[in-house]
Amino acid sequence: MSAAEMLGPTTDKNASAGSRWGHRACSPSTSQYISGTYESTWHTRWMANGCGGSRSRRGLASLGDVNVVEEYTGHVEPGGDAARRTLDALTITKLSVGPMDNNAYLLTCRTSNEALLIDAAADPERISDLIGHGPDRPALRLVVTTHQHPDHWQALGAVAGANGSYTAAHPADAEPLPIPPDHLVEQGDTLTVGDITLEVIHLRGHTPGSIALLYRDPNGHPHLFTGDSLFPGGVGKTTSPEEFATLVDDVEQRIFAELPDDTWFYPGHGDDSTLGAERPKITEWRDRGW
Numbered sequence: 001m002s003a004a005e006m007l008g009p010t011t012d013k014n015a016s017a018g019s020r021w022g023h024r025a026c027s028p029s030t031s032q033y034i035s036g037t038y039e040s041t042w043h044t045r046w047m048a049n050g051c052g053g054s055r056s057r058r059g060l061a062s063l064g065d066v067n068v069v070e071e072y073t074g075h076v077e078p079g080g081d082a083a084r085r086t087l088d089a090l091t092i093t094k095l096s097v098g099p100m101d102n103n104a105y106l107l108t109c110r111t112s113n114e115a116l117l118i119d120a121a122a123d124p125e126r127i128s129d130l131i132g133h134g135p136d137r138p139a140l141r142l143v144v145t146t147h148q149h150p151d152h153w154q155a156l157g158a159v160a161g162a163n164g165s166y167t168a169a170h171p172a173d174a175e176p177l178p179i180p181p182d183h184l185v186e187q188g189d190t191l192t193v194g195d196i197t198l199e200v201i202h203l204r205g206h207t208p209g210s211i212a213l214l215y216r217d218p219n220g221h222p223h224l225f226t227g228d229s230l231f232p233g234g235v236g237k238t239t240s241p242e243e244f245a246t247l248v249d250d251v252e253q254r255i256f257a258e259l260p261d262d263t264w265f266y267p268g269h270g271d272d273s274t275l276g277a278e279r280p281k282i283t284e285w286r287d288r289g290w
């Protein structure tokens, strides 16, 4: 995509993010890093149980610059600092936004200073602070939405509109989005911003058009952004045995069969994990049915 083609969305249907307060509040408990494996106690909220409880949260107004911690563990606190890891070609910065501990991931090309965002989930002010306000801030070229659930796009209109960014999603999940995607992407498609190329992996079950996004680091392990289709401890929530079977099949065939154990994955809520940590559990997931 060239700058001349840039027809970034100008509508801003969601700038108020007013529905954030319409969500039931969730109470993500603390995840722990135990013996090299993330043991998350709350991921099941996104897989089977919905959410419950409440927690206090910070106010609506922008609180100024988001602090970025350069030590990356795969955990960020809801409403807290962002965490950044630096690869040879890009940086990956993770920020928890909104009342449901949604993760937004900013990928910035270190050569061109162009960026893409995975899930403008909520809190457009905090996402704007994350991108930065100075003349050296990256140019946000693209916002990718992993799937149609509203907690993953509350800030899509505001962020894409403010930055003149293209948007992308799978066609099967495009209709519910607040702005129509500029790019419809399917299994095997790629999205490129600067030196960052992401491969699209279609995972059917959590929603019909859920996608994961894969970055193959030529100098390291793969990095996989899974939306709500794969978490530490299981696949994403489904509402029927048929959807569950489809999702676990897709996750097994398109992710675990294709990618090595050292693939680091980044889910739509909560902490990261690796495929190696989860691979031994797939049979257990199938047996329990969620």
Ligand SMILES: [Zn+2]
Pocket (backbone or CB within 6 Å): 147, 149, 206, 228
């Ligand atoms: Zn979801």
